[in-house]
Amino acid sequence: MKLNVANVDLEYDEKEKKLYSDGTEVPFSTRLVGDMKDVLFNPEFVTAKNRDAVIYRMFRGAGVEKNKTVFDAHNIRYDVTVLEDYDLGGEYTKTLGHYHPIAENGLAYPEIYEVIYGKAVYLLQKKHEDGGYEVILVEAKKGDKVIFPPNYGHISINVGNGILIEANLVNSTFESNYQSIKDMHGGAVYLLRKDNMVVNKNYKDVSVSHQEAQKAAFLDASKGLYDEYISQPKHFVFLNKPEFLLWEHDRWDIDSQHF
Numbered sequence: 001m002k003l004n005v006a007n008v009d010l011e012y013d014e015k016e017k018k019l020y021s022d023g024t025e026v027p028f029s030t031r032l033v034g035d036m037k038d039v040l041f042n043p044e045f046v047t048a049k050n051r052d053a054v055i056y057r058m059f060r061g062a063g064v065e066k067n068k069t070v071f072d073a074h075n076i077r078y079d080v081t082v083l084e085d086y087d088l089g090g091e092y093t094k095t096l097g098h099y100h101p102i103a104e105n106g107l108a109y110p111e112i113y114e115v116i117y118g119k120a121v122y123l124l125q126k127k128h129e130d131g132g133y134e135v136i137l138v139e140a141k142k143g144d145k146v147i148f149p150p151n152y153g154h155i156s157i158n159v160g161n162g163i164l165i166e167a168n169l170v171n172s173t174f175e176s177n178y179q180s181i182k183d184m185h186g187g188a189v190y191l192l193r194k195d196n197m198v199v200n201k202n203y204k205d206v207s208v209s210h211q212e213a214q215k216a217a218f219l220d221a222s223k224g225l226y227d228e229y230i231s232q233p234k235h236f237v238f239l240n241k242p243e244f245l246l247w248e249h250d251r252w253d254i255d256s257q258h259f
């Protein structure tokens with residue numbers, strides 16, 4: 001399956017479960033059922049029999065070599081992740097979940113995701129000063145882009161029938177924090193395949209809202225993330241300068257920004 005990127009030929013082979021960039025295989029890392037034990041609604045689901053099953057593959061820096069100078073100029077990475085449609089003990093297939101470190105002024109690095117194939121729910125969560133948690137569940141379908149705002153932990157959930165292929169752009173210099181979500185035994189809510197959502201009892205005062213993916217006014221909706229980054233890297237200045245997300249975008253003097 002071609003990944004709808006013009007600036008590099010990215011193709012996912014569903015049979016081999018491999019990604020090719022201009023015909024060359026892209027290296028990947030995996031998460032297995034066993035890696036998810038700490039974050040599942042039903043951790044007893046993990047057994048010696050299923051613990052080595054791959055539930056998602058992370059192709060970090062996919063196709064970046066081709067346009068290395070543009071990506072390196074701003075320390076930005078393009079990643080592709082493919083989530084299987086695996087029943088995780090009643091839950092949809094999901095990623096482990098993590099938080100990003102602070103970039104500046106108390107604001108963590110944001111991230112932007114794009115659904116390339118399938119259907120996702122992005123779980124965004126943030127702890128407020130009173131100890132309660134805000135959860136936003138963003139529904140996204142093919143072609144949708146979703147910005148993960150600063151300081152929100154995030155989990156990708158494959159809620160479609162079949163695989164989910166998603167891409168993201170993110171600052172390439174930091175390490176994510178996975179431990180906080182592991183310590184809480186997953187995100188603030190679990191999405192179960194039987195159409196119900198269960199609040200994780202380790203979190204207090206959880207408020208949940210549902211959203212559909214919204215179009216960001218400063219992005220070109222006609223282009224995928226890779227192609228737009230190559231043609232207009234300054235549209236992604238917010239990935240390194242999170243405070244720009246808090247301003248009104250039409251007041252950005254994007255050209256004067258050091259990015």
Ligand SMILES: [Fe+2]
Nearest residue numbers: 098111154176
């Ligand atoms: Fe992230």
